Amino acid sequence: xxxxxxxxxxxxxxxxxxxxxxxxxxxxxxxxxxxxxxxxxxxxxxxxxxxxxxxxxxxxxxxxxxxxxxxxxxxxxxxxxxxxxxxxxxxxxxxxxxxxxxxxxxxxxxxxxxxxxxxxxxxxxxxxxxxxxxxxxxxxxxxxxxxxxxxxxxxxxxxxxxxxxxxxxxxxxxxxxxxxxxxxxxxxxxxxxxxxxxxxxxxxxxxxxxxxxxxxxxxxxxxxxxxxxxxxxxxxxxxxxxxxxxxxxxxxxxxxxxxxxxxxxxxxxxxxxxxxxxxxxxxxxxxxxxxxxxxxxxxxxxxxxxxxxxxxxxxxxxxxxxxxxxxxxxxxxxxxxxxxxxxxxxxxxxxxxxx
Amino acid sequence: xxxxxxxxxxxxxxxxxxxxxxxxxxxxxxxxxxxxxxxxxxxxxxxxxxxxxxxxxxxxxxxxxxxxxxxxxxxxxxxxxxxxxx
Numbered sequence: 103x104x105x106x107x108x109x110x111x112x113x114x115x116x117x118x119x120x121x122x123x124x125x126x127x128x129x130x131x132x133x134x135x136x137x138x139x140x141x142x143x144x145x146x147x148x149x150x151x152x153x154x155x156x157x158x159x160x161x162x163x164x165x166x167x168x169x170x171x172x173x174x175x176x177x178x179x180x181x182x183x184x185x186x187x188x189x190x191x192x193x194x195x196x197x198x199x200x201x202x203x204x205x206x207x208x209x210x211x212x213x214x215x216x217x218x219x220x221x222x223x224x225x226x227x228x229x230x231x232x233x234x235x236x237x238x239x240x241x242x243x244x245x246x247x248x249x250x251x252x253x254x255x256x257x258x259x260x261x262x263x264x265x266x267x268x269x270x271x272x273x274x275x276x277x278x279x280x281x282x283x284x285x286x287x288x289x290x291x292x293x294x295x296x297x298x299x300x301x302x303x304x305x306x307x308x309x310x311x312x313x314x315x316x317x318x319x320x321x322x323x324x325x326x327x328x329x330x331x332x333x334x335x336x337x338x339x340x341x342x343x344x345x346x347x348x349x350x351x352x353x354x355x356x357x358x359x360x361x362x363x364x365x366x367x368x369x370x371x372x373x374x375x376x377x378x379x380x381x382x383x384x385x386x387x388x389x390x391x392x393x394x395x396x397x398x399x400x401x402x403x404x405x406x407x408x409x410x411x412x413x414x415x416x417x418x419x420x421x422x423x424x425x426x427x428x429x430x431x432x433x434x435x436x437x438x439x440x441x442x443x444x445x446x447x448x449x450x451x452x453x454x455x456x457x
Numbered sequence: 458x459x460x461x462x463x464x465x466x467x468x469x470x471x472x473x474x475x476x477x478x479x480x481x482x483x484x485x486x487x488x489x490x491x492x493x494x495x496x497x498x499x500x501x502x503x504x505x506x507x508x509x510x511x512x513x514x515x516x517x518x519x520x521x522x523x524x525x526x527x528x529x530x531x532x533x534x535x536x537x538x539x540x541x542x543x
Contacts, residue, residue: 142497145513281494347492385517386493 103251103258105314105455106306107298108425109188111181112412113155113269119144119288125158126287133279143281144288148385148406152291152413154271155181161274167340170272174210178267179219181294186224186265189296194307197224201260202231202253206242206417208334208446209269209341216267239332240381241445242266242417243424247297247453248320254301261304267294268416273334273341282345289384291413295421314428315439315455321364328352328448349383350390352448357394361440364452374438378402379427379455381420381443382409404431419443433457461507461533462526468502469522482523499525507533 123144127137134140155177156164164170182205190196203226205217212219215234220226231253238245243266250262270290275283299317300306331349335342365371372395380391382405392402408415408422415422420443433439434457441453462482470477473489480489486496496519500511503525509532519525 136501138501139497141513142500142516143493146493146497146517148517347494 103254103302103317104300105247105297105317105424105428106300107189107192107311107314108295108421108428109185109190109192110293110295110418110422110425111185111188112153112293113177113181115154115157116151117154117158118151119147119149122152122158123288129162130279133277135279139281140284140288143284146385147285147288147413148388148409149289149291149413150410153293155269155292156271161271162276164272164274167338170274170340171210171212174269174272175212175216175219177269177292178207178210178212178216178294179223182216182220182265182267182296183223185294185296186220186263189263189298192309192311193298194309195261195298197226199261200226200230200263201257202233202250202262204233204235204246204250204253204262204264206235206238206246206264206266207268208237208239208242208416209273211236217265220265237446238417239445240383240414240416240419241443241447241449241451243295243381243420244441244443244451244453245322246417247299247317247441248322248451250297250299251317251320251453254299254304258301259303260301262299264297264299264421265294266296266417266421268292268418270414270416273343275339275342277339278342282343286343286345289414291415293412293415293418293422295418295425297421297424312432315433315457317453318456319364319368319454321360321367321452323356323360323450323452325352325356325448325450329446331446331448333446349444349448350386353387353390353444354394357391357450360450361395361442361452364454368454370438370454372396375440376433376437377427377431377439378405379420379423379439379441380405381445382406382414382423383419383444384409384414387444417443417445461529464506465503465526465529466522468506469499469525472499472502480522482526483521485521486519503529509533509536
C-alpha cells in the first residue's frame with residue numbers, strides 16, 4: 103500500500119495577511135470591541151498570506167447559508183477536478199483507473215456529494231465506490247489516507263483516491279466578533295488536495311515520478327468528552343467556529359503517549375522517525391507538538407511553511423505538507439515518517455510511512 | 458531592579474493575582490499559565506503604561522517576562538525623548 107501521488111489546487115485570490123487584517127478591521131469598524139485586538143491576533147497566527155475563492159469585497163454579499171453553500175459547491179467541484187487531474191496525471195492515470203473515492207470536507211455540504219458531481223464530469227467508472235466524509239475537520243486529511251489505505255488493503259490490485267476540498271473562507275460569519283472567530287478569520291484559508299493510494303499489487307504506468315512511501319500502519323485515537331475543544335456550531339447562518347484555547351493542552355497531555363504507543367506497536371521508537379508530516383493547525387498547536395515530542399528545531403519546518411504560505415486549510419493542510427514532502431523532501435529509502443493530524447472529536451490520526 | 462523591570466513584574470503578577478516574588482525575569486508565560494489572549498491583553502496594558510507601541514507581530518517571540526522587559530527598554534530607547542519620558 104503506497105501513497106503514489108498528491109495533487110494540490112489553490113483558488114485565485116491571493117491576499118497578504120496584513121492587507122486582509124486591515125480590510126477586515128475597516129469593514130467591521132465599530133463592531134469590534136477592541137480594534138487593536140484583531141491586528142495582534144492575526145499577526146501572531148503564523149500566516150503571511152492565504153488564497154480565497156472570492157475577492158474579499160464579495161464576502162459581505164454572501165448572506166445566508168444557501169448562497170454561501172452554493173458558492174462552496176461550485177468552487178469545490180472546480181478545485182476538486184483540478185487537483186484530481188494533477189494527482190492522477192503525475193502517474194499517467196485518469197479517473198477511469200480509480201476504484202474508490204473518499205471525499206473529505208467540513209466547510210460545506212451537498213447531496214449528491216462533490217465526488218458524485220465529479221463522476222459526472224470525469225471518466226470515473228460508474229461502479230466506483232464513494233465515501234463522502236463530513237465533520238472530521240482538520241483530522242480528515244490523515245484519516246482519509248488511513249481509510250483509503252484500509253480500502254486498498256482489502257483490494258490490493260485497486261487504486262483509491264482521497265480528495266479534500268476546504269473552502270474555510272465560506273464559513274464567513276459577518277456578525278461574529280468573538281475571539282474564536284477573530285482567530286479563525288486570521289488562520290484559515292481555502293485549498294484542495296487529492297491523494298492517490300495504490301494497493302500492493304497495482305502496476306503503475308512507467309512515469310518519472312519516484313515511488314511514494316508505503317503505508318505501514320495507521321491508528322485512530324478518540325479523546326472522550328472533549329467535544330468542546332473544536333468544531334462547528336451549526337445554525338441559520340451556517341458554520342460558526344468552536345475553537346477552545348485548550349487545543350495545545352490536549353496535544354501536550356496526549357500526543358507523546360499516543361505516538362510512543364503507536365510506534366512501540368510497530369517495534370519503533372521516536373528516534374526511528376526521520377521526518378514528520380503534521381497538520382499545520384496553528385503556531386500554538388505546532389509548538390505543542392514540538393514540545394510534546396521533543397522534536398529538533400525545524401522538524402516541522404514544512405508544516406510551518408505551509409501555515410505561513412496558505413494558512414490552515416483544515417483537512418487539506420496535511421495533504422499540502424505531504425505534497426511538499428513528496429516533491430522536495432523525500433525520505434531516504436527505508437526511513438520512516440509519521441503523518442498526523444488532530445481534529446474535532448477531539449481526536450488524533452497517525453499514519454506510519456516507510457520510504 | 459530597574460524601573461521597567463519592577464513595573465512589568467508588578468503588572469504581570471497582578472494580572473494573575475500572584476505575589477511579585479513569584480514572577481522573575483526568567484519566568485515563562487507558560488509557567489504563569491498566561492495564554493496568547495492574556496499576552497495580548499498584557500501588551501495593551503504595557504503600551505499604555507510606557508506610552509509605546511508594540512509591533513503586532515512581536516508577541517509570539519515573547520516567551521519570558523524578561524523578553525517583555527528587554528523589548529520595552531529597546532522600544533523606549535528607540536522612541537523620541539517625549540514619548541519615552543512617561
